[in-house]
Amino acid sequence: MSSTPTAKQKPSATDQATAELTEDINNAVIRLAGNSQDGIQTIGGLLAKLAGRSAQEVMTYMTIPSTISGGASIFQVRIGSGEVLSPGDDADFLVAFYQDSYENHINTLREGGVCLYDTDHVEPDLTDSRVTFVGVPMTSTTIEAIGGSARDRGKNIFVLGLLTNLFELQREKLVHIIETQFKNKHESVLRNAMLAFDAGYAYQLGDIFNRSYEFQPGEAEVDGRITTDGNTALTYGLLAAGARYGAGYPITPWSSIMEQLRAELPKYGGIFVQSEDELAAVSTAIGFAYSGHLAVTGSSGPGLSLKMEAMGYASMAELPLIVINVQRGGPSTGLPTSVEQSDLMQAIYGSHGDTPRVVIAPKDVEDCYYIAIEAGRIAREFSTPVVILTDQSLSSRIEAFPEPDVSAVITPKLNLEPRDEDFKPYPFDAETKHAPPGTKMTGGKYPVVTGLEHDEWGHPSSSPEIHQKMTDRRREKHKRMAAALPLPDIHGDNEGEVLLIGWGSTWGPIREAVNVARDNGHAVSAIHLRHIHPMPGGIDEIMNAFKRVLVIEMNDEGMYGYGQLATLLRARYADSKIQSLTKCDGLNFKIREIIAGIENSA
Amino acid sequence: MSTAAPAEPEKLTKKSLLSDHPTWCPACGDFAVLAAFFKVLEKLQVPHEKICTLAGIGCASRFPYFVNSHGLHFIHGRVLPLAMGVSLSRPDLHVFAFGGDGDGFSIGGNHLEHCARKNPNLTYIIMDNFVYGLTKKQTSPTSPVGFRSKTDPGGAMDRPVNPMKKLVSSGASFIARTHAAQVKHMMEMFERAIKHPGFSVVEVLSECVIFYKGAFDDGNPRKGGEFELIEEKAWDNTPEDDERHDVTSEPDAYAIADIQYPGKFGVFYQNERPSKNTLEQQLIDTSQEKTAGADARELLQKRFALMK
Numbered sequence: 001m002s003s004t005p006t007a008k009q010k011p012s013a014t015d016q017a018t019a020e021l022t023e024d025i026n027n028a029v030i031r032l033a034g035n036s037q038d039g040i041q042t043i044g045g046l047l048a049k050l051a052g053r054s055a056q057e058v059m060t061y062m063t064i065p066s067t068i069s070g071g072a073s074i075f076q077v078r079i080g081s082g083e084v085l086s087p088g089d090d091a092d093f094l095v096a097f098y099q100d101s102y103e104n105h106i107n108t109l110r111e112g113g114v115c116l117y118d119t120d121h122v123e124p125d126l127t128d129s130r131v132t133f134v135g136v137p138m139t140s141t142t143i144e145a146i147g148g149s150a151r152d153r154g155k156n157i158f159v160l161g162l163l164t165n166l167f168e169l170q171r172e173k174l175v176h177i178i179e180t181q182f183k184n185k186h187e188s189v190l191r192n193a194m195l196a197f198d199a200g201y202a203y204q205l206g207d208i209f210n211r212s213y214e215f216q217p218g219e220a221e222v223d224g225r226i227t228t229d230g231n232t233a234l235t236y237g238l239l240a241a242g243a244r245y246g247a248g249y250p251i252t253p254w255s256s257i258m259e260q261l262r263a264e265l266p267k268y269g270g271i272f273v274q275s276e277d278e279l280a281a282v283s284t285a286i287g288f289a290y291s292g293h294l295a296v297t298g299s300s301g302p303g304l305s306l307k308m309e310a311m312g313y314a315s316m317a318e319l320p321l322i323v324i325n326v327q328r329g330g331p332s333t334g335l336p337t338s339v340e341q342s343d344l345m346q347a348i349y350g351s352h353g354d355t356p357r358v359v360i361a362p363k364d365v366e367d368c369y370y371i372a373i374e375a376g377r378i379a380r381e382f383s384t385p386v387v388i389l390t391d392q393s394l395s396s397r398i399e400a401f402p403e404p405d406v407s408a409v410i411t412p413k414l415n416l417e418p419r420d421e422d423f424k425p426y427p428f429d430a431e432t433k434h435a436p437p438g439t440k441m442t443g444g445k446y447p448v449v450t451g452l453e454h455d456e457w458g459h460p461s462s463s464p465e466i467h468q469k470m471t472d473r474r475r476e477k478h479k480r481m482a483a484a485l486p487l488p489d490i491h492g493d494n495e496g497e498v499l500l501i502g503w504g505s506t507w508g509p510i511r512e513a514v515n516v517a518r519d520n521g522h523a524v525s526a527i528h529l530r531h532i533h534p535m536p537g538g539i540d541e542i543m544n545a546f547k548r549v550l551v552i553e554m555n556d557e558g559m560y561g562y563g564q565l566a567t568l569l570r571a572r573y574a575d576s577k578i579q580s581l582t583k584c585d586g587l588n589f590k591i592r593e594i595i596a597g598i599e600n601s602a
Numbered sequence: 603m604s605t606a607a608p609a610e611p612e613k614l615t616k617k618s619l620l621s622d623h624p625t626w627c628p629a630c631g632d633f634a635v636l637a638a639f640f641k642v643l644e645k646l647q648v649p650h651e652k653i654c655t656l657a658g659i660g661c662a663s664r665f666p667y668f669v670n671s672h673g674l675h676f677i678h679g680r681v682l683p684l685a686m687g688v689s690l691s692r693p694d695l696h697v698f699a700f701g702g703d704g705d706g707f708s709i710g711g712n713h714l715e716h717c718a719r720k721n722p723n724l725t726y727i728i729m730d731n732f733v734y735g736l737t738k739k740q741t742s743p744t745s746p747v748g749f750r751s752k753t754d755p756g757g758a759m760d761r762p763v764n765p766m767k768k769l770v771s772s773g774a775s776f777i778a779r780t781h782a783a784q785v786k787h788m789m790e791m792f793e794r795a796i797k798h799p800g801f802s803v804v805e806v807l808s809e810c811v812i813f814y815k816g817a818f819d820d821g822n823p824r825k826g827g828e829f830e831l832i833e834e835k836a837w838d839n840t841p842e843d844d845e846r847h848d849v850t851s852e853p854d855a856y857a858i859a860d861i862q863y864p865g866k867f868g869v870f871y872q873n874e875r876p877s878k879n880t881l882e883q884q885l886i887d888t889s890q891e892k893t894a895g896a897d898a899r900e901l902l903q904k905r906f907a908l909m910k
Contacts, residue, residue, distance in 0.1 A: 224910070225910065227910075228909045236905060236906075239898065239901075239902060240902060242898075245687070245690075245691050247683075247687065264901075264905075266885045266886045266889035266890070267889045267890060267892075267893050267896075267901055268898055268901065270886075271690050271691065271882050273686070273687070273690065275716075276712055276713065276715075276716035279679075279683070280680065280682075280712075280716065283676070283680040283683035283684045283687070283713075284683040284686050286676075286684055286687065287684040287686060287687020287688045287689075288687040288688075288690075289687075290687070290688060291687065291691045293691055295687070310677060310680065313676065313677050317674075403910070404902075404906065406899045406902050409899050409902065411897070411898060435672075436672075436692075437651070437652075437654040437695050438651055438652060438672070438692060438695055439651060440651045441651065444670075445670065446651070446670050446671050446672050447672065447673075448666050448667055448673040448674065448675060449673070449674040449675070450674070450675040451675065451676065452675065460667070460675075
């Protein structure tokens with residue numbers, strides 16, 4: 001938490017003697033630690049929504065256990081009046097629901113932080129002078145407030161009331177958000193929620209903790225901001241991109257995209273099929289693509305491995321297909337609910353044979369929407385599979401951002417115009433254009449799409465000359481695509497000591513680390529690769545203006561000491577100043593880890 | 603819309619449907635399947651551009667190359683989920699999937715089961731030759747116990763699948779069995795399959811003359827066998843009718859499927875239930891009714907308003 005040095009006195013209505021301190025803050029990290037059934041995601045979500053409506057920047061971070069029900073769960077909300085780029089290295093406030101939540105998370109609290117704990121469940125070590133302890137009988141007060149049912153459901157909302165008072169949040173707005181959230185439930189649910197909320201709001205922390213915090217006014221535009229998570233943003237991006245047909249199989253953390261597509265697509269006249277397995281899902285999507293539509297399938301790590309053979313077919317037959325990989329910790333079943341970026345090489349090179357395809361990655365929740373539109377553009381224009389590499393952290397974290405632009409929404413059209421005699425789906429001198437089934441072929445000859453090597457007309461051919469020419473053709477169209485890409489923006493100066501390069505969800509932490517390093521007088525800049533494969537040209541020129549290059553990614557350094565993107569960049573530019581900072585702990589990069597990496601790369 | 607009278611569509615003929623000369627071995631049973639397919643299309647006069655032939659991998663799966671129609675030659679075992687995508691998103695097409703026993707019952711076995719239960723509107727023709735032919739004589743999922751192949755030189759030991767029973771249990775809504783040496787019967791089965799709304803499957807015993815010669819002689823009168831037809835109920839209230847087969851009865855279908863090889867030929871099971879195409883369209887209709895036909899932009903803006 002960063003606060004202004006001048007704390008101001010606020011007269012208390014009840015007791016002038018114990019004057020309450022109100023501190024102006026511009027940034028706070030609140031970590032809620034409990035069990036997954038306690039509804040701590042609900043508090044976090046409501047706080048994020050409030051921040052989104054109050055011109056504050058917000059970012060959340062959540063861990064959910066991969067067990068079926070229950071298990072330790074945390075939700076971290078970072079609210080700031082300025083730009084918020086990461087969920088925060090350390091918490092300013094810890095809300096501990098249970099003894100184990102206290103024990104496991106007390107070390108994530110910064111020195112001088114505040115630990116709010118439930119006295120009904122937690123016995124903290126009060127001799128720990130690093131932090132301020134504030135005990136509140138959360139469970140019993142909630143039961144008392146709701147009345148007699150001895151059920152502690154609702155203590156999450158009690159805590160929300162407590163925080164609302166503590167942070168002087170806009171109570172009216174929050175109550176409205178709660179009412180909207182519960183409006184489709186039984187009226188007793190909302191009544192109990194409000195009883196719990198009011199009890200929390202009215203709870204006097206008294207002498208123990210006679211202060212409250214007030215956020216400085218936010219800088220963001222309030223009007224038209226939305227608050228949502230990455231998987232939801234990606235779903236609506238696909239709809240805006242004109243994808244109307246898709247197929248998938250459930251797997252964490254991809255599932256919520258397919259659930260939302262299944263619910264939304266029929267409204268758009270489309271269909272989403274829940275397939276029997278990953279192989280069927282990608283095959284059905286290829287059936288949609290062959291039929292003349294922009295098709296989508298997706299999965300997470302293990303599911304992508306299963307789709308690879310068919311994805312190779314889509315490269316060979318040159319069909320427009322969006323494949324989403326919500327990456328999680330690997331290999332094998334790995335860490336299903338943790339973040340990792342270890343599927344990059346698979347996304348690029350997975351499948352047998354030379355299978356050129358496009359790999360792009362969103363940088364934050366907002367970009368999940370626009371990356372889907374970009375995937376649709378490339379898939380259509382170049383008739384090729386496009387992999388979107390998002391990750392577990394983006395999938396579930398909530399951010400507030402301006403309402404997405406719907407001016408570019410695409411209404412798909414099926415092109416069944418008759419094709420004349422000299423129709424060639426795979427011409428050597430032009431882009432691939434298929435004639436979907438249902439197209440009249442005026443020459444009387446109908447095309448067969450195949451995974452066998454084929455000539456310009458699509459006829460199978462094993463001629464050495466054709467295989468070479470067609471391999472060239474499939475490669476070159478991707479290079480043409482890359483040649484039209486803009487150079488990545490440089491965050492920081494165009495020259496200096498260290499250039500950081502990242503991709504995907506590390507964008508925020510890298511940007512924040514650059515800001516911190518520059519504030520401390522270091523000549524550090526960063527670029528972010530949104531198009532990873534093929535990558536735009538000219539990165540070498542950017543690198544030339546820096547003494548060192550550090551590629552930051554959440555994967556392993558491998559046998560040869562370099563992460564996956566670092567390996568690609570070294571292969572492409574053969575530049576020995578390209579260094580690698582990797583980690584594999586299933587967590588997002590902390591700012592201090594990046595700063596330490598910059599220092600160690602010297 | 604143009605007011606000009608539409609041009610008279612060209613008549614669909616066997617000649618216009620002929621494509622490359624099939625690369626199958628001389629005397630392969632699949633030639634007869636292709637010929638019967640042409641004749642049925644010719645009879646039904648399906649619009650040429652609406653025919654869509656799809657296949658996986660195997661000898662039989664070369665089929666799309668030999669039909670002059672829109673077609674796709676896919677990967678091994680996955681033709682049914684592919685065909686489902688084509689059928690669901692393009693109800694204007696006549697979708698045909700082709701394959702052999704390896705493609706359909708082994709590597710694609712799980713898809714057959716789920717395609718049957720989902721019941722998309724398409725016709726699947728399986729040319730079953732009881733052997734892997736393209737890879738030159740390995741045991742297939744329908745090879746009988748004792749069949750000597752390169753993977754079972756001492757004779758196959760694993761019990762073969764019973765495709766008819768598998769299809770009945772999976773919920774396929776049209777299931778028939780025929781023999782490549784019986785062209786008229788084959789045509790009748792194809793025609794009924796094509797006219798059936800939903801997922802229709804025809805298993806054709808189609809001899810591989812190179813790797814399993816004589817496999818289906820027992821079902822071929824010209825080779826001394828017997829081609830015994832299923833007698834379907836005429837629902838004419840005669841005492842004979844009691845003995846005939848009720849195609850809507852699953853137990854009756856199982857009973858016929860249990861008859862010792864070469865068994866009976868004809869329609870084992872046929873029952874109309876809503877196809878996946880129909881159900882998905884209903885979902886679209888009710889969803890769009892609720893949103894009062896809002897377009898994509900309006901739908902998105904409505905959603906975003908809820909996220910504010």
